[in-house]
Amino acid sequence: MNAETDLFGNPVAPLQPHKEPRPPVNDMEFVERVLSEATAAGFVLIGIREDVYRRVTGDVVEKVSVDVDACVHQLIETKWFEIGGSHQVRYDRYTGPARSVLVPRKTKQALYHWQSLHKPWSTESRTPARSCHASGCGVQVSSGDFCDRHATERLNRMQAERRRTAEVDRLANKINANLRAGDRNKRQNRRR
Ligand SMILES: [Zn+2]
Secondary structure (H helix, E strand, O other): OOOOEOOOOOEOOOOOOOOOOOOOOOOHHHHHHHHHHHHHOOEEEEOOOOEEEEEEEOOEEEEOOHHHHHHHHHHHHOOOOEEEEEEEEEEOOEEEEEEEEEOOHHHHHHHHHHHHHOOHHHOOOOOOOEEOOOOOOOOEEOOOOOOHHHHHHHHHHHHHHHHHHHHHHHHHHHHHHHHHHHHHHHHHHHHO
């Protein structure tokens, strides 16, 4: 460890290798971005601490952020990435060996799958959103003709209407019964 050198063989003060577990990355959007970048430009690992660098152009690399570094290592540990062969890369004015971070085919497939899940509007199966039919509402509904509020209002209105109709019928029957009773009384009075 005393003989530790920097990326490209220059002696440096001893540094602790990444012994402590890196914190897990739970932000799926971030993981997805790292996966995308790995399939596009690609990452390499440099030095005893396996620091993560990204390929910029050709053999030129640059250091990634701490978050990306942790995420790449997590993806290697969980077998989403594999470590490939050694290549010469350039960093500033130095040249030295680095190992490629490979993206296996199954990882690429999973990535495409996630990307399609995140963009449900790109699939055929989704019902296009429509506006609530109530005038002046404009709330988008995915099923039915009315938003929840207006659907409830309509239902209440229909029930009230039905209750009113029943009440009218009841009153009408009562009035008719009274009229019939009145007629009977008149007929009886006439007979007297
Ligand atoms: Zn509405």
